[in-house]
Amino acid sequence: MALAVPDNLSPARVLAESSLAGQAEGELQRAVGLLVTVVEACGAVVIIVGALWAFIGFVRAALSRGRTEGFVPVRLRLGRFLALGLEFQLASDVLRTAVAPSFRELGQLAAVAAIRTALNYFLSREIEEERRQVEEGLRRKEETLQ
Amino acid sequence: MTFAVPALSFVVQVAAGLVAAAALVSGALALVATRQPGVALAVLLDLLLAAGLLRLIALADWQAIIGAAAVVVIRKVVVAAYHRGSRVLTEPPTTTVS
Numbered sequence: 001m002a003l004a005v006p007d008n009l010s011p012a013r014v015l016a017e018s019s020l021a022g023q024a025e026g027e028l029q030r031a032v033g034l035l036v037t038v039v040e041a042c043g044a045v046v047i048i049v050g051a052l053w054a055f056i057g058f059v060r061a062a063l064s065r066g067r068t069e070g071f072v073p074v075r076l077r078l079g080r081f082l083a084l085g086l087e088f089q090l091a092s093d094v095l096r097t098a099v100a101p102s103f104r105e106l107g108q109l110a111a112v113a114a115i116r117t118a119l120n121y122f123l124s125r126e127i128e129e130e131r132r133q134v135e136e137g138l139r140r141k142e143e144t145l146q
Numbered sequence: 147m148t149f150a151v152p153a154l155s156f157v158v159q160v161a162a163g164l165v166a167a168a169a170l171v172s173g174a175l176a177l178v179a180t181r182q183p184g185v186a187l188a189v190l191l192d193l194l195l196a197a198g199l200l201r202l203i204a205l206a207d208w209q210a211i212i213g214a215a216a217v218v219v220i221r222k223v224v225v226a227a228y229h230r231g232s233r234v235l236t237e238p239p240t241t242t243v244s
Contacts, residue, residue: 089202119214
């Protein structure tokens with residue numbers, strides 16, 4: 001006695017639906033891939049602009065009176081640009097996890113994201129430390145002048 | 147894990163090379179202007195870090211990651227040593243009167 005298969009579970013329908021699901025997943029992967037490229041490009045632009053600005057600033061500081069203090073604000077600003085660029089990279093890493101096909105690739109993404117997070121943390125701490133030392137130096141100068 | 151568009155990856159790699167060259171020029175200028183190796187080294191390492199991060203964006207392989215992390219660590223050690231040295235020179239000496 002053959003079993004009667006309902007229409008909504010017929011092999012043709014199942015094949016059609018899985019093909020549609022596969023197409024949708026493919027479209028999603030392409031869209032996320034495009035987003036990842038855009039976010040990474042934004043991060044690259046931020047770092048390039050920061051490096052260019054810093055190079056001009058360093059040249060101007062060297063050609064002006066050449067005092068040490070002239071370089072510090074440029075370095076602090078460059079550090080902020082780099083930290084912002086790293087934030088964009090972390091965002092692209094998070095986006096990639098949405099379409100990671102295997103646990104192995106997910107593990108690699110997690111490792112890269114962890115290292116970028118650590119870089120961002122140490123960079124931010126260093127910026128804060130340098131800013132505090134600049135303020136301390138200015139305060140000491142004011143005290144000696146008084 | 148690289149750019150979806152290979153042309154973008156190539157452009158960012160070229161930019162990384164140019165930033166590295168700018169790092170050498172800036173470091174040399176800082177050394178000539180201030181005569182302080184610590185300042186010149188800090189300037190050099192800052193722009194080298196920028197170059198390393200750009201390379202990390204373009205390639206995103208383990209070599210680029212370790213390279214960027216190494217520059218961060220070296221920069222931290224050098225800058226900390228420089229600041230400690232400058233603080234020792236600027237703080238007034240403590241003398242005891244017997």
